[in-house]
Amino acid sequence: MENYLLAMAVFAAFYALMALGLNVIWGLAGMVNLGLVGFFAIGAYTSALLTVKLQVAMPLAWIAAVAAAAACGIAVALLTARLKGDYLAIVTLGFAEVIRLIASNELWLTGGTNGISNIPGPWRGVLSPEGFNIVFAALGWGSVAVIALLLGRLSASPFGRVLRAIREDEMVAAVAGKRVLAFKVQAFAVGAAVLGFAGALYAHYNAFVAPDGFTALITIYVVLALTAGGTGTMRGAALGGVVVIALTEGSRFLAGVLPELRPVQIASLREAVIGVALIVVLYIRPQGILPERARTLSLEP
Amino acid sequence: MFLTRRTALLGALAAPAMAGSLVRIARAQDTGPIRVGALTPQTGAGGAYGPGMVKTIRTVVDDVNGAGGIGGRKIELSSEDTETNPDAAVRAARKLIDVDRVAAISGTWASAVTTAVAPLAWENERMLFTVSGADSITKLPHKGYIIRTQPNTYLQGGRIGQYIAADGAKRVFALSAQTPFAIDSYNRLSEILKAGGSSAVGDVIYDAQKTTFRSEIDQALKAKPDALFLNGYLPDVTIILRELYRAGYDGKKYTFGYAAGQKLLDSVPAEVTEGLIAFSPSPNVGSPAYARVQQILGAEPDPYSAQTYDHMSLIALAIAKAGSATGPAIHDNVRAVGDPSGVLVTSAVDGLKALAAGKAIDYEGASGPCKFTPIGDIEGCKFRFEAAEKGKFKLLTIS
Amino acid sequence: MADELLQLLINGLLAGALLTVPAIGFTAIYAVLRFANFAVASHATIGAYAGIVTNVWLGWPAPASLAAAFVVAGCVGVLTDELVLRRLRPAGALTAAIASVALTIVLENVVRFAFGNDPRGYDLPVFRDWRFLGLHVGPQEVRNAAAALVVMTILFLFLAFTRTGKMMRAVADNPTLAALKGIDAITVARLATFVGMGLAGFGGMLIGMDTSVDPLTGFRVMLSVFAAAVVGGLGSIPGAVAGAFVVGVGEELSGLVLDPSYRTAVGFAAILVTLSFRPRGLFGERAY
Numbered sequence: 001m002e003n004y005l006l007a008m009a010v011f012a013a014f015y016a017l018m019a020l021g022l023n024v025i026w027g028l029a030g031m032v033n034l035g036l037v038g039f040f041a042i043g044a045y046t047s048a049l050l051t052v053k054l055q056v057a058m059p060l061a062w063i064a065a066v067a068a069a070a071a072c073g074i075a076v077a078l079l080t081a082r083l084k085g086d087y088l089a090i091v092t093l094g095f096a097e098v099i100r101l102i103a104s105n106e107l108w109l110t111g112g113t114n115g116i117s118n119i120p121g122p123w124r125g126v127l128s129p130e131g132f133n134i135v136f137a138a139l140g141w142g143s144v145a146v147i148a149l150l151l152g153r154l155s156a157s158p159f160g161r162v163l164r165a166i167r168e169d170e171m172v173a174a175v176a177g178k179r180v181l182a183f184k185v186q187a188f189a190v191g192a193a194v195l196g197f198a199g200a201l202y203a204h205y206n207a208f209v210a211p212d213g214f215t216a217l218i219t220i221y222v223v224l225a226l227t228a229g230g231t232g233t234m235r236g237a238a239l240g241g242v243v244v245i246a247l248t249e250g251s252r253f254l255a256g257v258l259p260e261l262r263p264v265q266i267a268s269l270r271e272a273v274i275g276v277a278l279i280v281v282l283y284i285r286p287q288g289i290l291p292e293r294a295r296t297l298s299l300e301p
Numbered sequence: 302m303f304l305t306r307r308t309a310l311l312g313a314l315a316a317p318a319m320a321g322s323l324v325r326i327a328r329a330q331d332t333g334p335i336r337v338g339a340l341t342p343q344t345g346a347g348g349a350y351g352p353g354m355v356k357t358i359r360t361v362v363d364d365v366n367g368a369g370g371i372g373g374r375k376i377e378l379s380s381e382d383t384e385t386n387p388d389a390a391v392r393a394a395r396k397l398i399d400v401d402r403v404a405a406i407s408g409t410w411a412s413a414v415t416t417a418v419a420p421l422a423w424e425n426e427r428m429l430f431t432v433s434g435a436d437s438i439t440k441l442p443h444k445g446y447i448i449r450t451q452p453n454t455y456l457q458g459g460r461i462g463q464y465i466a467a468d469g470a471k472r473v474f475a476l477s478a479q480t481p482f483a484i485d486s487y488n489r490l491s492e493i494l495k496a497g498g499s500s501a502v503g504d505v506i507y508d509a510q511k512t513t514f515r516s517e518i519d520q521a522l523k524a525k526p527d528a529l530f531l532n533g534y535l536p537d538v539t540i541i542l543r544e545l546y547r548a549g550y551d552g553k554k555y556t557f558g559y560a561a562g563q564k565l566l567d568s569v570p571a572e573v574t575e576g577l578i579a580f581s582p583s584p585n586v587g588s589p590a591y592a593r594v595q596q597i598l599g600a601e602p603d604p605y606s607a608q609t610y611d612h613m614s615l616i617a618l619a620i621a622k623a624g625s626a627t628g629p630a631i632h633d634n635v636r637a638v639g640d641p642s643g644v645l646v647t648s649a650v651d652g653l654k655a656l657a658a659g660k661a662i663d664y665e666g667a668s669g670p671c672k673f674t675p676i677g678d679i680e681g682c683k684f685r686f687e688a689a690e691k692g693k694f695k696l697l698t699i700s
Numbered sequence: 701m702a703d704e705l706l707q708l709l710i711n712g713l714l715a716g717a718l719l720t721v722p723a724i725g726f727t728a729i730y731a732v733l734r735f736a737n738f739a740v741a742s743h744a745t746i747g748a749y750a751g752i753v754t755n756v757w758l759g760w761p762a763p764a765s766l767a768a769a770f771v772v773a774g775c776v777g778v779l780t781d782e783l784v785l786r787r788l789r790p791a792g793a794l795t796a797a798i799a800s801v802a803l804t805i806v807l808e809n810v811v812r813f814a815f816g817n818d819p820r821g822y823d824l825p826v827f828r829d830w831r832f833l834g835l836h837v838g839p840q841e842v843r844n845a846a847a848a849l850v851v852m853t854i855l856f857l858f859l860a861f862t863r864t865g866k867m868m869r870a871v872a873d874n875p876t877l878a879a880l881k882g883i884d885a886i887t888v889a890r891l892a893t894f895v896g897m898g899l900a901g902f903g904g905m906l907i908g909m910d911t912s913v914d915p916l917t918g919f920r921v922m923l924s925v926f927a928a929a930v931v932g933g934l935g936s937i938p939g940a941v942a943g944a945f946v947v948g949v950g951e952e953l954s955g956l957v958l959d960p961s962y963r964t965a966v967g968f969a970a971i972l973v974t975l976s977f978r979p980r981g982l983f984g985e986r987a988y
């Protein structure tokens with residue numbers, strides 16, 4: 001049981017990292033991004049390919065993964081520069097889907113739906129399964145702490161202030177002489193880099209990556225993590241990771257509580273729990289995901 | 302505020318669930334109940350197959366427990382959903398291994414799922430019984446902890462190619478769902494068809510998630526085939542058959558039994574499926590195990606449920622033979638229960654009785670003879686070929 | 701070669717016709733309520749299943765089942781909007797959109813809970829294609845396209861000539877002015893949701909008739925539906941129609957140069973291309 005909890009702690013760290021990345025893009029800069037899993041996948045595949053096919057050392061591969069994800073972040077930011085809210089949401093969704101399609105179809109590069117297996121992990125053959133989990137939990141949460149600290153500094157810096165200004169009102173920021181596009185691109189790159197790093201760690205922990213592992217649902221988990229933990233705060237992102245794993249894994253034990261249900265019904269309940277949790281969280285935060293100006297029709301008298 | 306209201310609320314929702322499980326810290330594996338796990342696709346792309354697979358596993362468990370268990374110990378089955386997603390499946394497998402402490406896991410359908418779960422199995426020394434077909438699976442460094450009851454691509458492609466060539470098809474076009482073995486199986490098919498005097502005239506690989514395949518079918522029909530090999534799964538093959546009918550195609554059609562079971566025949570008009578030939582790995586004619594699975598499912602068994610029936614039976618018998626319910630014990634004894642010089646048994650209950658009487662046994666199951674190579678593949682199996690006639694399957698041959 | 705091109709064009713137009721109805725639903729809700737309601741995916745599925753229940757279990761003919769699909773999806777839409785989405789809308793379009801994603805996950809799983817994962821088909825005959833001039837067209841596809849056309853016409857007449865329709869357009873065009881003129885915003889919101897989700901359900905059943913019905917039926921076409929609405933301009937109904945045909949034809953024609961597996965990427969590409977030249981979509985962000 002302890003080993004299981006350790007393993008879950010590792011996954012929670014991955015979600016915390018992704019929530020941190022999202023926090024930069026969404027929480028700080030106010031840019032909608034439903035394509036998170038795409039950057040996560042790029043980081044995972046880059047690191048996996050470099051270590052498995054080219055025998056690159058892990059730390060170097062991780063750096064490359066971060067760079068690759070950041071580069072894609074820059075590309076996406078440039079492509080979508082003029083898009084707003086809802087358009088951005090749909091386009092970023094499409095981006096993640098394209099990444100998944102490339103991963104599934106370009107067999108020469110990614111092994112297709114077969115995935116890439118036998119990815120090395122730090123001291124993997126040497127440690128016991130428990131030992132490996134402990135190392136990775138430390139690695140994962142250590143990264144969360146360091147990155148949260150760095151991003152916290154970034155948020156309080158002038159860079160962070162400009163991002164918040166852009167989030168509130170782009171027009172004003174532009175008039176004030178800030179090169180809005182440059183800031184947005186940088187924010188996207190930073191966020192994507194963190195997501196890519198999470199992906200690299202994931203690949204080496206699991207020893208295996210496949211396109212099926214990068215579904216749009218993961219993006220929803222990350223959104224849930226960020227909103228549950230508290231958008232805008234780095235601490236909240238970390239907490240959110242724990243909450244998401246607690247929900248996805250805790251709901252597993254429903255089967256013991258409701259034995260009359262068929263497995264497919266238990267499964268649909270578990271998936272529904274995530275949706276319900278997200279709705280509950282949105283309700284508890286009456287200001288919503290972002291403290292933004294309400295642009296919808298306020299139809300209440 | 303570190304612990305805000307919302308996170309506390311969510312924690313409170315999840316906590317009771319987790320607390321309940323903390324109480325059940327299972328310990329020794331040689332006394333107390335025997336723990337096994339079912340890991341099947343209940344949702345996601347393989348969701349059509351999971352429920353049947355769990356049903357046969359559970360029935361074997363109930364049968365064995367009803368007959369007194371194994372050496373007086375009852376079997377406890379834990380069941381988890383792979384969600385046809387390697388990420389979710391890995392977490393589910395970890396729960397089965399670390400929390401439920403199962404000695405063996407049965408199920409894992411999608412090849413990507415099996416490839417992801419396999420290292421957990423061999424690193425923790427638990428047996429993994431899978432129904433995945435990709436050749437690469439048994440080539441992993443699994444130290445004998447994988448048993449695969451599904452004929453691999455090489456074996457299947459070979460047999461099917463022989464049959465199609467013998468059936469008189471001269472120009473075979475393949476419509477394959479995007480899977481790890483789509484290309485491998487086409488290559489193997491071409492090879493065998495050529496040897497049999499036939500030919501493979503083309504292959505189109507499609508995304509099984511789509512809902513329309515008109516362009517793919519146009520492409521296929523342009524090559525003027527007299528036979529089509531439908532290498533996909535139930536949802537997409539159903540659509541393709543309908544669209545082939547609309548397109549006026551009247552030639553031969555071949556597919557796998559897992560794609561075209563009774564469910565498919567029931568969901569489209571008979572004209573659409575008329576003449577479709579489906580093949581599945583099969584035990585011999587009149588196999589009592591097969592009949593039992595038919596009984597359990599109330600219909601023509603799909604190949605996967607037949608296999609999981611055998612998985613669970615093999616697990617029970619191996620444990621009985623070993624006198625111990627650990628992963629390594631099953632690992633060491635799973636081939637021993639298929640001793641050709643032993644008494645022929647076709648159910649776990651019968652096998653347990655024979656073992657208790659000190660006899661050697663030869664288990665032959667619902668999916669085939671259940672004899673395995675050192676790397677975990679089946680040594681060979683027969684195939685059943687069935688043709689759809691007026692909305693029902695008719696057995697043509699088992700060979 | 702010209703044959704092939706023409707066939708792809710025909711396939712594309714017929715596929716696009718199926719996309720129009722849910723795309724209109726999505727864009728209509730956007731026009732009136734000003735947020736992207738991603739729950740159209742699950743409502744399309746719900747409509748398809750309403751069709752299964754009425755057509756397969758109760759034996760109703762197709763037109764009656766289609767009407768049932770519309771009504772059931774519309775009612776579920778209004779119900780879930782009241783219970784879940786309405787109170788979140790004042791918090792912002794983004795919050796509402798995220799909530800709609802969560803809602804679609806819940807609804808899809810309610811369907812899965814009730815019906816399981818097995819694909820189902822309707823109790824309808826399958827016909828051979830009509831063949832002419834080296835091309836082929838399915839009579840059922842043509843009928844579905846015709847059904848889509850009929851629904852579009854009814855919607856157009858409703859919006860253009862009925863009082864309620866004009867109220868909806870007024871709220872979509874200028875909510876403040878509409879409120880000043882005493883139009884009951886809440887009723888209009890409910891109506892927009894009913895019509896929008898009803899269209900999604902109707903479209904879902906049409907798609908199910910063309911392919912098959914399982915809990916993921918709506919989700920699978922969603923990227924194409926969103927692409928259609930975005931390409932046409934969010935909030936514009938003629939835009940949604942145009943966008944649906946652009947995406948439908950685009951996806952078919954892309955088979956000439958791209959691997960067919962990349963089809964869904966075409967929607968994404970179409971969005972990028974269109975928005976680069978016309979950032980508000982082909983018809984701009986207006987309502988009808």
